[in-house]
Amino acid sequence: MPSPHWSAPVAHAPVDAVVPLPGSKSMTNRALILAALADGPSAITRPLHSRDTELMADALRALGVGIGEDFDDWQVLPGELTGPARVDVGLAGTVMRFLPPVAALASGEVAVDGDPRARERPMGPIITALRALGADIEDGGRGALPFTVRGAGAVNGGQVVIDASGSSQLVSGLLLAAPRFEKGVEVRHEGPPVPSAPHLEMTVRMLRDAGAAVETEKNLWHVAPGPLRGGERVIEPDLSNAAQFLGAALVTGGRVTVPDWPAETTQPGDALRGLLAQMGAEVSRGPDGLTVRGTGGFQGLDADLHEVGELTPVLAALAALADSPSRLTGIAHLRGHETDRLAALVTEINGLGGDVRELPDGLAITPRPLRGGVFHTYDDHRMVMAAAVLGLAVPGIEVENPGTVGKTLPNFTELWASMAAPA
Numbered sequence: 001m002p003s004p005h006w007s008a009p010v011a012h013a014p015v016d017a018v019v020p021l022p023g024s025k026s027m028t029n030r031a032l033i034l035a036a037l038a039d040g041p042s043a044i045t046r047p048l049h050s051r052d053t054e055l056m057a058d059a060l061r062a063l064g065v066g067i068g069e070d071f072d073d074w075q076v077l078p079g080e081l082t083g084p085a086r087v088d089v090g091l092a093g094t095v096m097r098f099l100p101p102v103a104a105l106a107s108g109e110v111a112v113d114g115d116p117r118a119r120e121r122p123m124g125p126i127i128t129a130l131r132a133l134g135a136d137i138e139d140g141g142r143g144a145l146p147f148t149v150r151g152a153g154a155v156n157g158g159q160v161v162i163d164a165s166g167s168s169q170l171v172s173g174l175l176l177a178a179p180r181f182e183k184g185v186e187v188r189h190e191g192p193p194v195p196s197a198p199h200l201e202m203t204v205r206m207l208r209d210a211g212a213a214v215e216t217e218k219n220l221w222h223v224a225p226g227p228l229r230g231g232e233r234v235i236e237p238d239l240s241n242a243a244q245f246l247g248a249a250l251v252t253g254g255r256v257t258v259p260d261w262p263a264e265t266t267q268p269g270d271a272l273r274g275l276l277a278q279m280g281a282e283v284s285r286g287p288d289g290l291t292v293r294g295t296g297g298f299q300g301l302d303a304d305l306h307e308v309g310e311l312t313p314v315l316a317a318l319a320a321l322a323d324s325p326s327r328l329t330g331i332a333h334l335r336g337h338e339t340d341r342l343a344a345l346v347t348e349i350n351g352l353g354g355d356v357r358e359l360p361d362g363l364a365i366t367p368r369p370l371r372g373g374v375f376h377t378y379d380d381h382r383m384v385m386a387a388a389v390l391g392l393a394v395p396g397i398e399v400e401n402p403g404t405v406g407k408t409l410p411n412f413t414e415l416w417a418s419m420a421a422p423a
């Protein structure tokens, strides 16, 4: 049952909060894959516990990997990868793209399926690529979920060409399992530009940290075959999930600090420092973390978000409340995210009286006075977060199915309420 509507709290005063955030989804799910394929045990410290990461852990357990909990941390004990198994990817892009290459290394059949929307998200290029690398996948010719990976216990690997313009995860998935392929892999991208460059860098960095030999050129990634080592992997806070909290400082003319902001990171959320500064925020980093201060009004944003697409819903909400128009471009691939995010943002913000126009590759947003109403969220965690940002300034926003935030931030509404309307 979807959760009942949530009345997004209005901020009656400037927010002034310190908001510690749970671990990065993207890092946690990469760490789980790398730990599962390692030649010894691993500890994953401060992982994210959410629907996407629990689905990944369950999928790996189904293949024979031991994953136990030690308080909040995960202990991973690699085992022989075997089917038959059934894997539920939910709506997690990281699970649907990172797990099948691991399933191809298992012996036995692995049936993979997910939420109805997961069947519509881009998968064809990675299915085709895996077949070219030697995997046997039965997908009924759909090029999409559901499908069965008939694992033969090994994958040949080698050279492959892929069009990853729909999602960087199509490349990351191939790379993460590649050290265990007989010949490793050489992936060449051909097509319109691949989005989310920082996430590809995250894949390369985490592979190297685990001992893999990775070489990259523009649109080319080479991973040599070889062992992956276990050990401790410490997960950074999820900086993409900082967007709405830091944005609240801008909307209310207040101050928000996110502790433990890494000095150097591959997370795309780090771009918030520059993006929020462009909108007029004062951004500073110190021993307490990253602090964003709103100074009163704030201007719109003209930005190419191709590399940081997952920040779009919250930035669009901020843009709808800004003092001047915004143009967010480079994000055509968001049509294949949890929902068609361009269409969803247009429909929902305009439903509150806004003026958002869909562009071929983005959104043009002209601020207008908004009114309350139901904000539909399309099983998309970031639509809930966008609605929460609007709700700070617009009374009467009723957010449909707030529980969908469980994908990456299960305690979002509690964290939000204690920031926006502290007791």
Ligand SMILES: O=C(O)C1=C[C@@H](OP(=O)(O)O)[C@@H](O)[C@H](O)C1
Pocket: 025, 026, 027, 093, 094, 166, 167, 168, 169, 172, 195, 196, 199, 309, 310, 333
């Ligand atoms: O590899 C990852 O962890 C991710 C890559 C990006 O996917 P796309 O390249 O499909 O946008 C991002 O939007 C997603 O939230 C997480």
Ligand SMILES: C=C(OP(=O)(O)O)C(=O)O
Pocket: 091, 092, 093, 094, 310, 337, 338, 382, 408
């Ligand atoms: C696009 C996102 O998720 P996924 O990992 O499911 O692609 C996201 O979290 O914004």
